[in-house]
Amino acid sequence: EADIYQTPRYLVIGTGKKITLECSQTMGHDKMYWYQQDPGMELHLIHYSYGVNSTEKGDLSSESTVSRIRTEHFPLTLESARPSHTSQYLCASSDFMGSRETQYFGPGTRLLVL
Amino acid sequence: GESVGLHLPTLSVQEGDNSIINCAYSNSASDYFIWYKQESGKGPQFIIDIRSNMDKRQGQRVTVLLNKTVKHLSLQIAATQPGDSAVYFCAEGRDSNYQLIWGAGTKLIIKP
Structure with a gap:
């Protein structure tokens, strides 16, 4: 089982609120990722990081920001939540194992914006 | 653009039978392919992978087949x-x- 944690697991919040989704991993991985996923649908990369002080935007513009001040911590912030942000957010970290990069996922945060 | 997609959104299989899940991809430059399993309420979990120079790879109860000709x-x-x-x-x-x-x-979906 991967040592990657996300809090909160579930969040219901009103429109316009600022929220931060937490993600931590204890595996010492340099690379970390945030995905947005609607139920049963494909994962959309919204942010990633190659290491401390490195952050990049992914394919999906989600109006969110991330920071990577410590290797183990990669929080995602929504400055002003909207109903269109309702989704599941998955955090992952990866290392190169054998012949390919392997991503390990946290349990996800289910967000509902009213 | 590049895409990886699946043929069927839902597959129902009798318990004890073999299951075959298909995937089509469009980028022939990919170096490897991975299958992930996502249970309800959890993040995806790695199952098995295959390099692009291989046709078949077996794991415990799982086999991945790659046909590069038809992607x-x-x-x-x-x-x-x-x-x-x-x-x-x-x-x-x-x-x-x-x-x-x-x-x-x-x-x-597994039918009893």
Whole structure:
């Protein structure tokens, strides 16, 4: 089982609120990722990081920001939540194992914006 | 653009039978392909991978087949069990970057 944690697991919040989704991993991985996923649908990369002080935007513009001040911590912030942000957010970290990069996922945060 | 997709959104299989989940991809430059399993309320979990220079790879009760001619990938699960109920995703990757391209999932339902 991967040592990657996300809090909160579930969040219901009103429109316009600022929220931060937490993600931590204890595996010492340099690379970390945030995905947005609607139920049963494909994962959309919204942010990633190659290491401390490195952050990049992914394919999906989600109006969110991330920071990577410590290797183990990669929080995602929504400055002003909207109903269109309702989704599941998955955090992952990866290392190169054998012949390919392997991503390990946290349990996800289910967000509902009213 | 590049895409990885699945043929069927839902697959129902009798317990004990073999399951075959299919995936089509469009980028012939991919270096490897990975199958992930996502159970309800959890993040995706790695099942098995295959390099682009291979045709077949076997794991415990699972086999992945790669047909580069038609850009098709399949996951075979032998003797399907109730615990195999999940959504299965294929993803492709390149050695030149760390990002994966994900396809839409296939939900596997096990009939008792």
